[in-house]
Amino acid sequence: RKEVEQDPGPFNVPEGATVAFNCTYSNSASQSFFWYRQDCRKEPKLLMSVYSSGNEDGRFTAQLNRASQYISLLIRDSKLSDSATYLCVVNDLGGATNKLIFGTGTLLAVQP
């Protein structure tokens, strides 16, 4: 089983749609969870951290289900500018320091 697993997509949605991405992780001891956004041929950038109680930032809502080892990202009222690859990221507690494990990403294409 991959350490972090995501549906690669692509998700093709019209402007204004609501879209949800899911991610599962294998290490039940992971403590930190993030969603990063990566535009085509650009570097990843932090979109939001994911907290146990769930958190919202404008049109974006992140949820964490520790029992199922599952993370989700909901985007409401999609904009053309939301088109990007969304990377699910969890920390790896093995070794001398924490490291991040990146999913392969889910591609979102918002259509006009």
Added chain:
Amino acid sequence: NAGVTQTPKFRILKIGQSMTLQCAQDMNHNYMYWYRQDPGMGLKLIYYSVGAGITDKGEVPNGYNVSRSTTEDFPLRLELAAPSQTSVYFCASSYSSSGNEQYFGPGTRLTVT
């Protein structure tokens, strides 16, 4: 602040050549990382450093070397380049361990032919 900078942006190497990918950050971050990203794959950690003078292997260190003589700089050395090292290389930094956001440089696109 420039953040994390990387040079060069692009490079084509012949098999067996060597090169150094440069990375610098001006945020006074202790932690620095080198990743590679292949098409359809997640970022894979090559090497990381928790401070000047301290480096350690990540998931895919073979064929690479690093050094960290200052807090700001974290160069990645490729010796005897191979086609399997064709990839996009990202350098990143963070203030502390993975509970904190990692800031990425713009990447270096390397082709080995």
